[in-house]
Amino acid sequence: MSPYGFAKKTGQIHRYDAAQWLDFYKEALAYILEINRSGYPLLECYSSLVLRKMLTPQNPGYVDLQSPSGLGISAIIYNHDGEIYAGDEARMLGESGDRTFRMGNLWTDTYDQVMLGEAFLDILESSMAQSAPICSECAFMPYCGADPVYHHETQQDFLGNKATSGYCYRNIGIFRHLITSCVTVHGLRDSSALGLSMLALNVAENVPLANWSLASAAYS
Numbered sequence: 001m002s003p004y005g006f007a008k009k010t011g012q013i014h015r016y017d018a019a020q021w022l023d024f025y026k027e028a029l030a031y032i033l034e035i036n037r038s039g040y041p042l043l044e045c046y047s048s049l050v051l052r053k054m055l056t057p058q059n060p061g062y063v064d065l066q067s068p069s070g071l072g073i074s075a076i077i078y079n080h081d082g083e084i085y086a087g088d089e090a091r092m093l094g095e096s097g098d099r100t101f102r103m104g105n106l107w108t109d110t111y112d113q114v115m116l117g118e119a120f121l122d123i124l125e126s127s128m129a130q131s132a133p134i135c136s137e138c139a140f141m142p143y144c145g146a147d148p149v150y151h152h153e154t155q156q157d158f159l160g161n162k163a164t165s166g167y168c169y170r171n172i173g174i175f176r177h178l179i180t181s182c183v184t185v186h187g188l189r190d191s192s193a194l195g196l197s198m199l200a201l202n203v204a205e206n207v208p209l210a211n212w213s214l215a216s217a218a219y220s
Ligand code: SF4
Pocket: 129, 134, 135, 136, 138, 139, 140, 141, 144, 145, 162, 167, 168, 169, 171, 172
């Protein structure tokens, strides 16, 4: 659970940790794949985004899986009071009193002031995974990204120490699980392969259900 807004205020974020979340993710994904194999197309959205990055030349444009982060460049959030934030989690932080990711205000700031503010550009610069310690040597970096809001909230640092980062722990767990489930150096293999590629291909190309097995074969 992300440590913002009501989840933080009500203490819900302490109900489970990243390891428990990952166990649940694997169990839920296995169930979703079973449903897909029975013929009903059901997406697990995050897996689909990751697989799309892994298996196709397309970039789904997901804010937290981009380098630099998609904050303010793939997403801008306008609050009811005219405040402009670099993302929804940034807005949640702002509502709880931390306006670090506020880009400006619709009533008082010009486009240039909003998009070229130094504070905002500093955040973007800090979110380059290619130059971040640990990330720059990580095999999963092409599929990953950065989450300056999460790391600011949990480690008081935009970049964050990935050795103790919940964001990194979750993503590594997901990348490993997806790869070991379906990808080998020779291509997609075991019984999970079809279901996993179905998840990716359905999002990537709107492949109709009847064509999924053919499309999957194209990747093997
Ligand atoms: S998995 Fe972790 S170390 Fe690798 S790129 Fe992502 S955040 Fe960085």
